[in-house]
Amino acid sequence: MQIIKATIIKDGKILLRDRVGLFMMFFMPILLVIVITSVQNSTFELVNNNKISLLVFNKDKGPMGAQMVDAIRKIGLFKLQLADSTSSDQNLVATMHNQDALVALVIPRQFTAFIENKAGEIATRALKDPDSSQIKSDAPAILPDSLIMYYHPVMQSSFRQSIEGAFRSSVQVIQGEAIVKKLYEAVNQKEVPADLEKQILFSQVPISKIPVSRSGSRTVPNASQHNVPAWTIFAMFFIVISLGGTMVREKNSGSFIRLKTMPASYLHALFSKQIVYLTVTILQAAVIFAIGNKIFPYLGLPALHLPKDGWALFIVTAVTGYCAVNYAICVGVFANTPEQSNGFGAISILIMAALGGLIVPSFAMPAHLQNILQISPLHWALEAYYGLFLEGGKLKDIWMNILSLLGITVLIQIFTLYGLKKKNLI
């Protein structure tokens, strides 16, 4: 116990006297979290709050073109700009660039004629003989020009499909209205009253949107809830740069040779490093969470809401920190130079972060990576944090993630022991 105490004091003093090292250990992760959250927050707002800029070129002179524009406006997804009627398809692309529109829609000339004829044909068929395919109207059943959607190539496929879906929905609304009108007129021999028309068109079943959380909270997760826990894990694992380097330097220095000739085992020194650097990682997380909670609103970022289960948060943080410290020690044991330790340590953390879902959500990864990501401790740490921060879970909801993280830590320790023996360090 005396040896452990003396070694902890020694490691603590060395750490505290390295002011630049301490600054890097705390300031850089804070900066990282602020920058990433700011960047992600603007993307988050773009997708969730900002409307998509849409340029509409309505070539149709009839009422349906105007109704289509109106229907699109009512969806609420777009910031609508109408192209000049003198415009052409050719200069529409240039207008898109000039007006920063991500999407442009061309409504063809015969849009009204097509919709009305189509509605008339369906109404006639419905009222006379639904099984007959002989009833044809005089108007063309095929639209000479389709609706054309121009889009910016950076637009993701899923995003593009949702926009396309919105356009289809607008067409259906207009077409539905036209069919109902035709049916009403055929049956009642008069035009549809305005109030009934509104009722038919706008009395859709409402959809209530409720975010799911284990705690029952309906707070919508923001960019801070997503990014602060994720990049805090990354920062904690980046202790490999400092601790791995320290391990290598100590191993290559005379002080290590002296320790090897002493009555106590080098494992005492490793245990002390675990305690000291675990404290550092917990403090890193505490500082980052505190900044997220208290300082972020002053920086124009959404505040980080801390989980209600404080003990669960502490346990996840401690287990993540312990895993990070053991990983750093493992790298330090196997590396022969600080350059090896820093290079391998940094790149391996980036790879594990990518696999762990910190950079791209794990559910979006290809199937073959879905299995590999389970070896990344950062994945389990992230899942545990998300269980607390996003889903409002408690310890009982995330214990499997904690166990997995501990399991990986034990494997790292076994590998470290093998390295220590192989390199004649213990």
Add this chain to the structure above:
Amino acid sequence: MNIPAIKIQNLAFQYPRQEGVCFKNFNLEINAGERFGLFGPNGAGKTTLMNLMTGLLKYSEGSIQLLDHEINDHPKSINTLFGFVPQDFSYYPELSARENLSFYGAWYGIAPGKIKNRTEELLHVLGLESVGDRMLKSFSGGMKRRVNLAIGVMHNPQVLFLDEPTVGVDVQSRHAIINYLKKQNESGTTLIYTSHQLEEAAELCTKIALIDNAKIIAHDSLEVLLETHGQEGMEGLFLELTGKRFRD
């Protein structure tokens, strides 16, 4: 019957996957209480032998006994019997002399109360009392050497291994170190010492061994060796026995 400080019998050792130093059927005995000097040209095997005697390297065949304990099989507690002063500075430069001595004292298993007394005693004897709270990275070469020595003798070892303990120091520091080592020897500590400082060796050692190509080529008191080989000084003896060829 006196137990030898070191008894090496039929030692065999070679670095794995490396050419160079190769001990075969090597024998050496160092009596307790001696001031023993181990000399030889670069690459002769001095540091390897020192590392084998202190347990830093494991030997494949033969036996090395330290005060009757087999080094390869020893439990860690035998390490309290000896101290080691490596050629490299072996301490934490970010800590002060007092903090280093306190840390290593704990690792030697010295009781906390005794650590403090022993620290002050060593700082006083080695002339470091007034700078004991300064970080070692600000120390001069001579001061660093004295701290390096102080750590090795912190626990009053029965056998003290010294690998070039005075390299790169000024006359005053060398004088202080040699005087301290003599006093330590008078109190019963066996000194096992390597150096290229032949004058210093002649002043300090009561017995010497010359080693070359991992073999002992001479082993006796300095007076006897000088007389046997008709030399007047250590340097002449050294060159006669090891030749003038560079060994870099």
